[in-house]
Amino acid sequence: MTELGDELLVAYVDGQLARKQTRAVEKVLDQDDVLAARLDALKHAHARLEAAFEAILAGEEMDVSAVAVPQDDGLRISWRAVKVTLAALGICAALAAAVAGYGWPLSLPGLGPETQIEVLPPQTPVNGGLGKKS
Amino acid sequence: MQAEDYHDTVRPGLIAMLPRLKRFADVLVGARDEGKSLLGRALRRMLAEQHRYQRGTAIDVWAFGEVYRHWLHELRDQADPVARAKIDDARFGELFYPEGDGYFDAPVIAFLGALPPQQRLTLLLVYGEGFEHEDAARILDVSPETIAARLVRISASLADRLSARAPASAAAIVETLYPEGLRGSP
Numbered sequence: 051m052t053e054l055g056d057e058l059l060v061a062y063v064d065g066q067l068a069r070k071q072t073r074a075v076e077k078v079l080d081q082d083d084v085l086a087a088r089l090d091a092l093k094h095a096h097a098r099l100e101a102a103f104e105a106i107l108a109g110e111e112m113d114v115s116a117v118a119v120p121q122d123d124g125l126r127i128s129w130r131a132v133k134v135t136l137a138a139l140g141i142c143a144a145l146a147a148a149v150a151g152y153g154w155p156l157s158l159p160g161l162g163p164e165t166q167i168e169v170l171p172p173q174t175p176v177n178g179g180l181g182k183k184s
Numbered sequence: 185m186q187a188e189d190y191h192d193t194v195r196p197g198l199i200a201m202l203p204r205l206k207r208f209a210d211v212l213v214g215a216r217d218e219g220k221s222l223l224g225r226a227l228r229r230m231l232a233e234q235h236r237y238q239r240g241t242a243i244d245v246w247a248f249g250e251v252y253r254h255w256l257h258e259l260r261d262q263a264d265p266v267a268r269a270k271i272d273d274a275r276f277g278e279l280f281y282p283e284g285d286g287y288f289d290a291p292v293i294a295f296l297g298a299l300p301p302q303q304r305l306t307l308l309l310v311y312g313e314g315f316e317h318e319d320a321a322r323i324l325d326v327s328p329e330t331i332a333a334r335l336v337r338i339s340a341s342l343a344d345r346l347s348a349r350a351p352a353s354a355a356a357i358v359e360t361l362y363p364e365g366l367r368g369s370p
Contacts, residue, residue: 056340064310064335066317091343096311098292099342103312105280105287106210110203113216 059089063096194234197243198227204313208248210279211308212255212301214271226254242319249323252305273297295342302326306334 061067062075079086198205209226210219230250237246276297280287296304302324309320310331317328324331 057336060336060339061332063339066332088343091347092339095339095343095346098289098346099296099307099311101287102280102289102292102296103207103211103308106207107203107312108287109279109281110206110210113206 055085055088056092059085059092063089063092193239194237194243195231198230198247201244201247204244205247205251207312208305208308209251209255211296211304212252214279214297214301215275216279222255222258223251225258226251229254244313245315245319245322248309248313249325252323253325255301271297291346292342295345299338303334303338306331307338310335 058067058071058075062072067075079089205227206219206223209223210216213219213222230247237243273294277293280289280293296307299307305324306320309315309323310317315323317331321328321331
């Protein structure tokens with residue numbers, strides 16, 4: 051067995067070959083019993099490695115509760131929460147101001163010119179009132 | 185990425201993959217207690233520096249890489265890094281014996297225990313975690329060609345050992361799959 055054989059076969063087992071290369075390897079494997087036996091040995095080794103790592107993971111899943119993720123130091127407040135809270139407070143303040151009669155936009159007494167509303171006196175009819183006809 | 189999103193992404197992501205991270209740390213240092221300790225320190229660092237996580241990066245690739253870099257960083261501070269990286273065979277074997285599981289593969293366990301940490305991790309990342317060579321290379325800070333070369337060498341060596349086959353002689357190595365310039369040197 052040459053290094054070429056192992057390189058190519060490991061890449062084949064790992065699915066790292068291009069389609070054209072895969073077909074070429076399979077063609078050779080059909081005709082070469084020694085190469086096919088080597089492939090089986092590499093697949094067998096691969097499968098036993100996977101089983102070994104699976105066995106470790108099974109143990110970790112039982113044991114992982116012992117590893118506590120470190121807690122954050124102090125109080126952590128999300129910046130998003132701060133923004134939402136400030137927006138809510140602003141809306142509440144605006145509603146309270148509207149209820150108090152400031153209207154919207156806010157117009158505070160004493161600030162800026164007030165709108166003057168001209169109130170006209172009641173007009174006296176020239177002919178003495180309605181219903182009377184001359 | 186905004187600041188609030190780090191906390192929303194990193195912490196739940198790390199919690200979800202704790203068993204995998206623990207396995208990675210255990211295989212790296214070769215013992216359950218030391219693995220737990222290493223993972224705890226690495227997690228604290230990840231949470232403290234989670235702003236370094238970049239959106240679009242797979243969280244597992246980032247987290248495995250952080251654990252590995254943390255281990256490397258601590259190893260460099262040791263007076264004798266080579267001795268520190270060696271593992272105890274008996275304690276390494278304990279990683280494979282979960283209660284109630286009948287798994288026992290002494291040749292494979294002995295083989296893995298004799299490998300350098302980076303080579304054990306290469307096998308774990310590709311065969312245990314199913315990472316592509318590129319992602320495994322990113323985690324271990326090597327080239328994908330190095331990952332491929334390690335896999336060939338280790339797989340061939342294990343296959344030889346399991347089938348009691350003599351390793352190939354140097355004279356038989358006459359061809360390679362990759363051009364010389366692209367081959368990694370693990």
